[in-house]
Amino acid sequence: xxxxxxxxxxxxxxxxxxxxxxxxxxxxxxxxxxxxxxxxxxxxxxxxxxxxxxxxxxxxxxxxxxxxxxxxxxxxxxxxxxxxxxxxxxxxxxxxxxxxxxxxxxxxxxxxxxxxxxxxxxxxxxxxxxxxxxxxxxxxxxxxxxxxxxxxxxxxxxxxxxxxxxxxxxxxxxxxxxxxxxxxxxxxxxxxxxxxxxxxxxxxxxxxxxxxxxxxxxxxxxxxxxxxxxxxxxxxxxxxxxxxxxxxxxxxxxxxxxxxxxxxxxxxxxxxxxxxxxxxxxxxxxxxxxxxxxxxx
Amino acid sequence: xxxxxxxxxxxxxxxxxxxxxxxxxxxxxxxxxxxxxxxxxxxxxxxxxxxxxxxxxxxxxxxxxxxxxxxxxxxxxxxxxxxxxxxxxxxxxxxxxxxxxxxxxxxxxxxxxxxxxxxxxxxxxxxxxxxxxxxxxxxxxxxxxxxxxxxxxxxxxxxxxxxxxxxxxxxxxxxxxxxxxxxxxxxxxxxxxxxxxxxxxxxxxxxxxxxxxxxxxxxxxxxxxxxxxxxxxxxxxxxxxxxxxxxxxxxxxxxxxxxxxxxxxxxxxxxxxx
Numbered sequence: 001x002x003x004x005x006x007x008x009x010x011x012x013x014x015x016x017x018x019x020x021x022x023x024x025x026x027x028x029x030x031x032x033x034x035x036x037x038x039x040x041x042x043x044x045x046x047x048x049x050x051x052x053x054x055x056x057x058x059x060x061x062x063x064x065x066x067x068x069x070x071x072x073x074x075x076x077x078x079x080x081x082x083x084x085x086x087x088x089x090x091x092x093x094x095x096x097x098x099x100x101x102x103x104x105x106x107x108x109x110x111x112x113x114x115x116x117x118x119x120x121x122x123x124x125x126x127x128x129x130x131x132x133x134x135x136x137x138x139x140x141x142x143x144x145x146x147x148x149x150x151x152x153x154x155x156x157x158x159x160x161x162x163x164x165x166x167x168x169x170x171x172x173x174x175x176x177x178x179x180x181x182x183x184x185x186x187x188x189x190x191x192x193x194x195x196x197x198x199x200x201x202x203x204x205x206x207x208x209x210x211x212x213x214x215x216x217x218x219x220x221x222x223x224x225x226x227x228x229x230x231x232x233x234x235x236x237x238x239x240x241x242x243x244x245x246x247x248x249x250x251x252x253x254x255x256x257x258x259x260x261x262x263x264x265x266x267x268x269x270x271x272x273x274x275x276x277x278x279x280x281x282x283x284x285x286x287x288x289x290x291x292x293x294x295x296x297x
Numbered sequence: 298x299x300x301x302x303x304x305x306x307x308x309x310x311x312x313x314x315x316x317x318x319x320x321x322x323x324x325x326x327x328x329x330x331x332x333x334x335x336x337x338x339x340x341x342x343x344x345x346x347x348x349x350x351x352x353x354x355x356x357x358x359x360x361x362x363x364x365x366x367x368x369x370x371x372x373x374x375x376x377x378x379x380x381x382x383x384x385x386x387x388x389x390x391x392x393x394x395x396x397x398x399x400x401x402x403x404x405x406x407x408x409x410x411x412x413x414x415x416x417x418x419x420x421x422x423x424x425x426x427x428x429x430x431x432x433x434x435x436x437x438x439x440x441x442x443x444x445x446x447x448x449x450x451x452x453x454x455x456x457x458x459x460x461x462x463x464x465x466x467x468x469x470x471x472x473x474x475x476x477x478x479x480x481x482x483x484x485x486x487x488x489x490x491x492x493x494x495x496x497x498x499x500x501x502x503x504x505x506x507x508x509x510x511x512x513x514x515x516x517x518x519x520x521x522x523x524x525x526x527x528x529x530x531x532x533x534x535x536x537x538x539x540x541x542x543x544x545x546x547x548x549x550x551x552x553x554x555x556x557x558x559x560x561x562x563x564x565x566x567x568x569x570x571x
Contacts, residue, residue: 168415172404178364179402184390184419184467 008138009253015143017249018150023205023222024229024241025157026198032174032236033194035094036086039101041202042223043108048074048203049210049219050116056124070207071200078199082192090191109217120216146208153201154242161238166193174236228277234290243288248273311337311471311503312358312394317372317382319350319357321365327353329527330372335471335505335520340497342506342514344548345524351507352399354524355473358505359396360386376471391419393470399507400479401460405449409441412448412459416466427466434462437492454485458492465496471503478510486510490517511548515539523548 023041030038051073055066085104089097131138160167173180173190181187206219213219229248233240255272259265280287312335319328328350335341343351356362357369358376363383374382381389395416403412413434417427435442438458444451448459457477464472477493478486494517497504508514515521521538523531531544538544 165414165418168407168411169418171407171411172415175404175406176402178361179398179404181364181386182359182361182390182396182398182402183415183463184387184395185415186385186387 006257009257010250011139012143013250013253014246015139015147015249016252017246018147018154018242019205019208019245020222020226020229020249021242021245022150022153023202023226024233024245025154025238026202027226027230028233028236028238028241029170030194030198031230032238033170034086034191036097036101037094037235038198039098040105040108040223041198041226042220043105043112044074044078044199044202045206045209045222046112046215046217046219047077047108047206048199049206049215050112051203052207053121053123053210053215054116057121067207070203074200074203075196078196079192081199082195086191086195087188090188105220105223109220113217116215118217120214120218122214123211140212142208142211146205146212149204149208153204157238166190170194225273228273231277231287232280234287237287237289240287240289248276251276309336310334311377312505313375314354314358315372315375317354317357317374318370319353319362319367320370321367323366323368327367327527328357331524331527331529332372333522333529333532335503337503338497338501339520340494340504340506340518341520341522342508342511342518343522343524344508344511344514347509348526349524350527351524352475355396355475355505355507357382358389359394359473360384360389361396361398387419390467390469394473395464395467395469395471396473397460397464397475397477399475401453401456403448403451403456403459403463405447407448408446409444409448409451409459412463413466416463417468419467430466430468434465437465437496438462453480454482454489457481457485457489461489461493461496465500465502469502471505474504474506476507476509478508478513486513490514493517511544515549 023045026044027038027041030036030041048070052066052070055061055069056063059066061069081104085100086097089100131140132144133139134144161171169180169183169185170190170193172183172185173187177187180190205222209219209222225248226245229244230241231244232247233242233244251272252269256269259268314331314333316330316332317328318326318330320326331350331354333341333343333354343354345351353362353367356365356367358374358381360381360383362368363385369382372382373380376389376392376394379392381392381394404415407415410431413431414427417430420427438455438461440455441458441462444455448456451459457479461472461474461477464474474493477489481489490513493504493506496502497517506514506518515535515538518535520534521532522529523538523544531538531541533541539549
């Protein structure tokens, strides 16, 4: 029974971990191309989830229309955010920009609360809530979908950065902005694109989590959870972000197991990733895959 | 020097820099009235000592000045009859001027092919044409074809070849080359310069070449300009420059007696060390 529980938790860990990985990837995307540590990453999930929720409930749109619409909205949102708030800050000290993202985070949380209230709202049933049995394990269909979607997104990211023209341009910008400009790449467009993609993909994660846990401001906590994932993987590594996400997801669930079975401390689930964060920073300050020359803030 | 001494037919001129003044950070005056003309399909070299403002001139043309807080405050730069001073670098690349920056600046964490594909970033003519041009670059630089790893592991010479190849990928009308000989062995310099000459002859691309290695540069260029502390001090067809006594003395070296050491007052100091 107990080993079954352990196995179940590991599966949960992998599923949640891939979601962390996806959000971490979005975070790294912004960091790599614009050198901004985005503290408002969690709010992207929140805004995306609320938008989709509103489209599905208030506008009574079918999910398969609301979901792509949310994507389009977040794409525009990311571009506008970059153009209006962050573009004027290009060339300002990094710390100012980071402060602005903290401000944005608080601002968006407040706006979402004032529009949608402080209570968690359940998503209408899109997937059957009842868990399905996969190889003797109970898995929520929404989580199963999230796993598939996450893996697809990771594949798309890999393709995008390896083969697409814009992906190469983003890598060039991450390498050196002046070099990128000498090749005819508009750095401003790359920045806008980084924010847009990041907002869009984060929103997807937000919708998936919202479907399982309900939509509430707790979603933005995901943005904080992503920090250990990103730091473990190394701030500037996309692969590191995915692996970091998996590690944190697994760790959380294993901590829950250890806590529930033996330690009975309570809440180790939430804290464990941050303990690991501290330990990793002590042993490998640049994370598992990070570049040694990163300027840390 | 408002008027360049080179007498060129206006219809031949591709790029014309007219009496530009460049200021960095709003206060530092770097170029003080630089004028030069580059005829179509030719190699023109810009020579001069360190800090003369050669690279700054190139950056003023390519628009990269803006990325370093520099600005053209006076004069104009016309390319195919249109003023391009202080335009965004991406616009200038689109218009057909591609700068190969000093120190090669290839993207080290990408492969050779990825670097080449990035060179074609501004092109709209699709995958097949770009793949074709990658093969063309490999024709010019056969040794690049064998390198499948990351560009950061290439030797200095190969990196320089990659940087020039990347410029070719944009199919520019004009390439600005900033010190392609930097850090290369004499043999490699010869090879690279040979390819530059061939490139100009075969594709008709116009080249503005900034060099410290005046001897090599004057071998392949048709015209030359010599810059000193932010000004053009001498210009002319290659043969005039090669035979000019001052140029010989300061830039080409040679067997002649170095008559000017006395004037530079370095003789006395040297004596103290001996």
